[in-house]
Amino acid sequence: MSDLNLDDLADELADFAPGKKKQTTYTAREERIIAGFEDIVRFYAEHGRAPQHGEDRDIFERLYAVRLDRLRAQEDCRALLSDMDRHGLLTEPDVSSFVEADPDLDELASELADLGGEGDITQLRHVRSVEEKRAAEEIARRDKCNDFEKFKPLFEQVKQELASGARVTRPFELKAEIRPGAFFIVGGLITYVAEMDDIFTNAQGRTDARLRVIFDNGTESGMLMRSLQRQLHDDNAGRRITDPAPGPLFADRPENGEAETGTIYVLRSQSDHPFVAEHREVVHKIGVTGGSVETRISGAEKSSTYLLAGVDVVATYKVYGVNCQKLESLLHKVFAAAQLNLMIPDRFGHMVKPREWFLVPLHIIQEAVERVQDRTIIEYRYDASSASMVKR
Incomplete structure (x- = not known):
């Protein structure tokens, strides 16, 4: 979970400020009405207008439009929501035409069924969490x-x-x-x-x-x-x-008759080694092969090169007209500062140090691949302390 910033903390502590009036207590029905209206306010903040009826509209917009009509038509709802209606949504005219303007809520509910909804949406049951409300407030501040x-x-x-x-x-x-x-x-x-x-x-x-x-x-x-x-x-x-895909070197197919050379591949280990398990999202093996990646990793669980465990292929990049061995060596030099320093026993009990494994986030590897394409990779190295590519 992300840390709260000062604005978040101020909002959290505001309820405990000296002399603050006790927060109004709402009934379960009133909470549902307020939550439903907040969805409409959020829609207004995103689109700059109230939700509208019509078969050409998004299903959720049509739902909000029917909901808004019902809220406008009920005096107790308008009174409850008046302080929250800073956009004047409840005072717009034509509050009695919602039945003819769009299918009723039962029909909309049946359309929403394929989206995983359930229950009677006419009751506006969904009460959002604090995090959802913060997200809505962030949108409202746009x-x-x-x-x-x-x-x-x-x-x-x-x-x-x-x-x-x-x-x-x-x-x-x-x-x-x-x-x-x-x-x-x-x-x-x-x-x-x-x-x-x-x-x-x-x-x-x-x-x-x-x-x-x-x-x-x-x-x-x-x-x-x-x-x-x-x-x-x-x-x-x-x-x-992502940034635009690199040019011919990483295209879907070779250009000008250029023969395919190989593939850069990035793997994650399924090893249960404590260190690998703890840092699995940033422990990657980077390699280049002129053949099939699937063939290259077959039998990984029996090889110390693959930490004696299965692997997941998390990224591949086709390469054309390059020397695979030199390219792999170049990538390993770029990430040398982050090479995994780990000793494990092989199948015969001998301690070995696997190579080609690095503590590097996946998006940094993507950046390095792009810099190989634009030929700027030789100007950069990986800085482990800041987890970023920096100029040499």
Whole structure:
């Protein structure tokens, strides 16, 4: 779990401030109504408008539109939510036409069944956790991006490159991936880190920085780096978008008749060795083979080279027109400072030190591969203390 920043702590401690009035106690029905309305407010913050009816609309937007109509039509609901209705959603006209405007909630519920929903959604049962509410508040604090036209071409290009395969999405791993120029997917939106202020150390001794983050719906946020990190970790669909795929050396097929040379492969060990088990996410074997990776790793559990255990292939990169042995040696030299210093007994009880295993995050290996392609790799080395590539 990510550490709280000062703003988070202030919010947590506010309830214990001297002289603070006791928080209003709501009934279970009122909590459900409030939670349901917060979903609508979140939709408004994301799209800049109230949810609307129509078969061409997203199923959740249609659900929110029906829910909003029902809330508008009930005086006790309007009274309960009046202090939270800063956008005037409950005072909009035409509060009695929801039945004709869209299918009823039973029909919408049947459409939602395929998405794993259950229960009677007319009762607005979902009461969100503190973390979900914080995420909604983060979204609500987003502002309109006044110079979005400057960024719009970037988002259009990224979408095209995702469609063509020039870019792909990968799981988010570390906050070191958050940097100016990086793209992510958060809350279903393509997210661009446009600017990053100087890095500072917060009260918990953690590094942080203020960002300018642009979203493809035309909004922006001046969130902290750790806030974006938390959102990416909390969002099961949160992803990072890779930089454009390198050129011919890493293309899907060789160009100009160039013969395929081999594959760079990255492995993770299934070993139950205590150190490997504890650091499994960053312990990787990096190699280059001119043949099949599957053939190369067959019988891994019997070889000390593979830590006498099975392995998982976590990344592969096709290479053309290069010397595999020299390329592998180059990659090993780049990561020499992070070579795993581990002695294990082989099948005959002799102590051996496996090579080609390194304590390096996967996204750093990806960066190194990209620098091999653009021929800048010789200018860099891996700095283990900062877990980053640095110029020599």
